[in-house]
Amino acid sequence: LDLSTFFLGRPLTAPLMNASGVWCNVNSQLHALAESEAGAMVTKSCTLLRRDGNPEPRYHTLTMGSINSMGLPNEGHQYYLDYAERHDYENKPLFFSVAGLTLDDNLTIVAQIQDAYTPALLELNLSCPNVPGKAQIAYDFDALDVVLAEISSAYSRPFGVKLPPYFDIAHFDEVADILNRYEKVNFITCINSIGNGLMIDMESETVLIKPKQGFGGIGGEYVLPTALANVNAFYQRCPKKSIIGCGGVNTGEHVFMHLLAGASIVQIGTALYEQGPEIFERLKAELALIMQEKGYKTIREFQGKLKTL
Numbered sequence: 001l002d003l004s005t006f007f008l009g010r011p012l013t014a015p016l017m018n019a020s021g022v023w024c025n026v027n028s029q030l031h032a033l034a035e036s037e038a039g040a041m042v043t044k045s046c047t048l049l050r051r052d053g054n055p056e057p058r059y060h061t062l063t064m065g066s067i068n069s070m071g072l073p074n075e076g077h078q079y080y081l082d083y084a085e086r087h088d089y090e091n092k093p094l095f096f097s098v099a100g101l102t103l104d105d106n107l108t109i110v111a112q113i114q115d116a117y118t119p120a121l122l123e124l125n126l127s128c129p130n131v132p133g134k135a136q137i138a139y140d141f142d143a144l145d146v147v148l149a150e151i152s153s154a155y156s157r158p159f160g161v162k163l164p165p166y167f168d169i170a171h172f173d174e175v176a177d178i179l180n181r182y183e184k185v186n187f188i189t190c191i192n193s194i195g196n197g198l199m200i201d202m203e204s205e206t207v208l209i210k211p212k213q214g215f216g217g218i219g220g221e222y223v224l225p226t227a228l229a230n231v232n233a234f235y236q237r238c239p240k241k242s243i244i245g246c247g248g249v250n251t252g253e254h255v256f257m258h259l260l261a262g263a264s265i266v267q268i269g270t271a272l273y274e275q276g277p278e279i280f281e282r283l284k285a286e287l288a289l290i291m292q293e294k295g296y297k298t299i300r301e302f303q304g305k306l307k308t309l
């Protein structure tokens with residue numbers, strides 16, 4: 001399943017989509033994404049039952065990005081299954097993000113996606129940093145292995161995983177080794193927000209968000225170098241899987257960098273949150289201009305072809 005060109009039998013109209021959690025919680029937002037220039041879209045990570053999430057303020061814009069501790073607010077898995085049933089797959093592919101609070105919840109949700117037989121592609125979120133008391137699965141390598149083994153045997157179709165950023169070459173090696181043992185894991189989305197950052201308001205000498213004493217996931221320009229590293233690290237280590245890039249994208253140049261690093265599709269989070277779905281039209285045009293200036297006709301000509309010195 002090569003995401004970059006053929007998806008449901010035809011190329012994407014743009015290698016662009018939203019990052020899960022942004023502009024995808026409710027039907028009106030999902031409809032706006034469906035109508036946008038994005039080439040694909042993903043639902044908000046869902047749990048078995050509806051969740052209010054953490055107390056507000058829980059999102060804050062920063063000079064170079066954002067900090068969030070939303071706490072997994074979502075309408076519950078059935079709401080998104082209902083959307084997936086109505087989605088027009090000829091218009092654009094849909095990814096279905098799942099972040100069950102327990103392995104059992106994940107298995108229950110995944111079984112229902114299986115039964116509903118929706119063409120949506122499962123993006124299993126193993127990296128939510130903001131549910132108090134719950135460590136990120138993808139930072140516990142044994143738990144990661146167990147979850148992938150269980151989901152692989154419960155779900156008969158290809159699926160993908162949403163990973164947190166890693167910051168150590170040994171961790172890239174170890175996680176890639178685990179992922180490569182699961183051929184059903186067809187794509188890897190790198191990265192989720194950089195967990196548990198902290199920002200301070202100078203005037204009030206206070207943190208910016210209420211949950212977790214102000215600790216929250218960092219997104220936006222701050223995370224671009226880490227996102228590019230994770231995209232390229234898994235692109236090099238997992239040749240049989242597609243990489244979806246996410247993190248720090250706000251211009252056509254950032255999109256180009258993610259594609260050059262090995263991404264097939266690029267997700268937009270913070271910049272989409274701030275600018276809305278019109279951003280896809282701008283990014284598509286900026287990428288086309290860069291490709292024209294460089295003499296590239298197709299993405300395939302440069303995708304993954306990052307040079308080293």
Ligand SMILES: C=Cc1c(C(=O)O)[nH]c(=O)[nH]c1=O
Binds near residue numbers: 069071099
């Ligand atoms: C699914 C929960 C997530 C959340 C959240 O809902 O707090 N925020 C993120 O930056 N990444 C997540 O994966």
